[in-house]
């Protein structure tokens with residue numbers, strides 16, 4: 190259980206190092222898993238070849254001596270849909286030999302990626318029997334494929350009560366030995382690193398799958414807290430689990446899962462995992478997602494957990510929905526009561542009934558100026574100090590999860606934990622399943638604790654437990670860890686696209702959290718963009734069920750142009766500092782599923798529209814071909830600037846003073862409708878729109894407008910933000926604008 194949280198939050202503290210490492214998963218020899226890309230000498234062959242031929246053709250790339258070895262086959266996956274190529278265990282010499290073969294493109298050692306509920310449907314405005322949830326039939330008929338750490342199939346969240354049989358197109362498999370799959374969990378596959386079964390040995394996959402499409406479970410809680418009805422966002426949608434992760438996820442497994450999921454017939458792919466930004470032709474998730482998108486599959490991915498620094502997000506291809514994380518309005522409260530009577534509210538899921546309200550000695554090891562790591566409560570630091578019978582104050586972070594810090598304190602004889610944030614973590618706190626009385630305090634309250642300790646000879650404190658409290662009106666607030674834009678791979682596309690619930694989410698778990706008496710249906714509360722992604726995958730399922738003819742880009746546009754921009758207190762959405770969050774933290778804003786169901790206009794994109802965009806990124810013909818899986822000659826395609834893609838948001842990088850783009854909107858609202866434009870120009874930019882009225886007379890009619898961005902003189906900022914909104918009597922269709930100035 191501790192493991193999971195590390196994966197979700199703490200690994201990501203050291204995300205940059207993790208993401209870059211290219212690590213060997215098969216340590217026993219000098220063989221590494223390489224992903225090998227090949228092309229048919231003649232492009233026509235590509236579509237015609239049956240699978241068996243593909244496999245023998247792939248095999249022909251291996252050095253003769255090893256290709257024939259029946260005992261230890263080197264090819265671990267043969268890919269068909271995501272691209273032409275395979276994954277194989279190879280030495281550096283094998284790769285060298287392969288390079289000479291005709292049709293060889295390139296080989297890259299695979300990377301291992303980190304993995305990046307249930308009040309949240311309510312928080313998103315979904316209520317039973319009324320409104321959009323009912324109109325969308327709770328996602329009925331839609332298949333969500335989840336790439337994650339596997340699933341616990343007997344969990345009540347995956348009961349098929351009320352779920353119809355899967356649609357006839359479904360071709361997936363259930364690779365559990367016993368017949369545990371049902372009409373809810375219609376598929377479960379595992380891959381090479383899956384330990385021989387789709388079972389979840391971690392918890393993460395059970396959690397994300399149930400967030401997207403868990404069935405209704407009454408009386409779900411952890412330690413009796415957050416008690417309520419647990420339900421996923423699309424409770425009548427089907428789930429297919431593709432187990433590609435244990436503690437981390439290997440790229441060859443991810444590609445293999447996407448490859449089969451496309452054939453199986455999923456409608457939505459949900460990936461709560463990923464690495465750092467890369468050019469799209471080198472980004473395996475982006476390439477797999479492209480093939481999926483071409484077949485009409487909606488791909489939703491977590492942005493990553495390496496915030497709050499800018500330019501940290503991944504999974505940013507424009508054909509992917511890139512999801513950041515924000516809070517919900519529920520707190521699971523524990524309060525630190527200091528010896529000076531000061532009361533500071535924090536959070537913890539563990540809420541014992543028998544902790545005495547008496548004051549305990551309070552100790553903080555973080556004031557040692559010659560050791561900046563001393564406050565992180567590693568087991569080594571704690572072994573040097575007597576913390577027996579004391580409450581220990583620990584700094585959040587430092588590559589040790591909050592739960593681990595608590596385990597260390599408990600092992601050293603401490604009675605309680607006060608976890609304090611440093612500046613960068615701000616107001617984001619976690620209600621974790623601690624092993625001892627604990628509270629996680631925000632940055633400002635953490636300073637008060639340190640100030641108090643510093644002010645007295647014998648500081649004391651206790652912790653009191655207040656249970657679940659709904660109504661935090663700072664929510665939704667962007668979490669510190671939510672990775673930020675701008676996109677490195679394509680600065681002309683605004684990313685993240687959207688934010689959704691990702692902090693302290695209650696959802697199904699693989700096993701009981703420690704000493705929880707409720708063993709039948711086990712739940713846990715965890716945080717990460719891993720948790721926000723499946724919320725949006727669930728919303729996509731609802732929209733697809735309500736609008737079966739909408740393309741992936743149309744679904745995305747509907748979500749992005751109808752977001753909420755204010756928190757429950759009606760102030761602009763804040764970041765972890767409680768300052769207005771910028772556009773690179775929120776993207777278009779916070780998802781509002783009911784409004785997304787009826788957006789008025791959509792910005793649609795067809796697969797072929799990405800070709801001039803990719804050529805415009807100045808990728809070589811070969812590189813564009815890697816993504817498209819066919820030959821492309823960019824000299825024969827009219828390249829476009831990134832910002833010219835018909836995207837539902839704008840990101841304008843000012844090199845030249847004037848930039849002009851067009852957008853085409855499709856009327857999906859009322860036949861006769863007139864829209865006028867309302868512009869909030871980013872500071873330093875003059876925005877003009879032609880025409881400024883759009884008059885529609887038919888449903889599905891398309892109209893085009895031109896938007897000109899003119900940089901004003903005397904700009905002294907590096908970025909600013911604004912918006913363009915088309916308004917009719919009934920609808921409001923908003924696109925945010927990010928402006929970046931290369932000074």
Ligand SMILES: *[C@@H]1O[C@H](CO)[C@@H](O)[C@H](O)[C@H]1NC(C)=O
Pocket residue numbers: 190191192193388389390391392699700
């Ligand atoms: C659940 O996951 C934990 C790790 O988080 C693991 O130790 C445990 O064995 C798993 N339980 C089951 C039933 O797979």
Ligand SMILES: *[C@@H]1O[C@H](CO)[C@@H](O)[C@H](O)[C@H]1NC(C)=O
Pocket residue numbers: 318319320323324326
């Ligand atoms: C719920 O949806 C069904 C079918 O879409 C419809 O017949 C019914 O009237 C709806 N119920 C409510 C309360 O809106």
Ligand SMILES: *[C@@H]1O[C@H](CO)[C@@H](O)[C@H](O)[C@H]1NC(C)=O
Pocket residue numbers: 365366385386387388
């Ligand atoms: C399924 O059966 C195979 C072969 O009997 C066995 O090796 C494997 O461990 C079983 N897996 C599970 C999840 O029971």
Ligand SMILES: *[C@@H]1O[C@H](CO)[C@@H](O)[C@H](O)[C@H]1NC(C)=O
Pocket residue numbers: 408410412413414416417
């Ligand atoms: C949770 O709520 C249900 C229904 O309101 C109630 O019956 C149950 O006792 C509650 N469980 C806990 C642990 O509070």
Ligand SMILES: *[C@@H]1O[C@H](CO)[C@@H](O)[C@H](O)[C@H]1NC(C)=O
Pocket residue numbers: 557558559560563
């Ligand atoms: C402060 O840290 C240094 C370096 O780790 C250590 O040698 C020293 O003993 C510490 N001082 C106190 C008061 O703990």
Ligand SMILES: *[C@@H]1O[C@H](CO)[C@@H](O)[C@H](O)[C@H]1NC(C)=O
Pocket residue numbers: 623624625703704
């Ligand atoms: C769990 O129960 C064991 C045995 O009763 C006890 O030693 C341990 O402290 C408990 N852990 C928690 C978190 O309460």
Ligand SMILES: *[C@@H]1O[C@H](CO)[C@@H](O)[C@H](O)[C@H]1NC(C)=O
Pocket residue numbers: 556639640643
């Ligand atoms: C502790 O108090 C001293 C003297 O008042 C002050 O100089 C120092 O900055 C304080 N340290 C902290 C961490 O508050």
Ligand SMILES: *[C@@H]1O[C@H](CO)[C@@H](O)[C@H](O)[C@H]1NC(C)=O
Pocket residue numbers: 805806807
């Ligand atoms: C591509 O190259 C053209 C011509 O050199 C340049 O104007 C444009 O900015 C480049 N685009 C990108 C995305 O680098």
Ligand SMILES: *[C@@H]1O[C@H](CO)[C@@H](O)[C@H](O)[C@H]1NC(C)=O
Pocket residue numbers: 822823824825
């Ligand atoms: C790409 O198109 C240009 C212009 O038509 C042509 O000159 C060039 O030979 C083509 N390149 C390839 C590799 O076909």
Ligand SMILES: *[C@@H]1O[C@H](CO)[C@@H](O)[C@H](O)[C@H]1NC(C)=O
Pocket residue numbers: 875876877899
């Ligand atoms: C913005 O551009 C329009 C059209 O070119 C022009 O009429 C207007 O004066 C400009 N506004 C500013 C502040 O430069």
Ligand SMILES: *[C@@H]1O[C@H](CO)[C@@H](O)[C@H](O)[C@H]1NC(C)=O
Pocket residue numbers: 905906
């Ligand atoms: C930028 O300009 C504005 C007004 O022109 C001024 O108020 C602000 O201080 C300037 N900022 C910087 C960083 O120079």
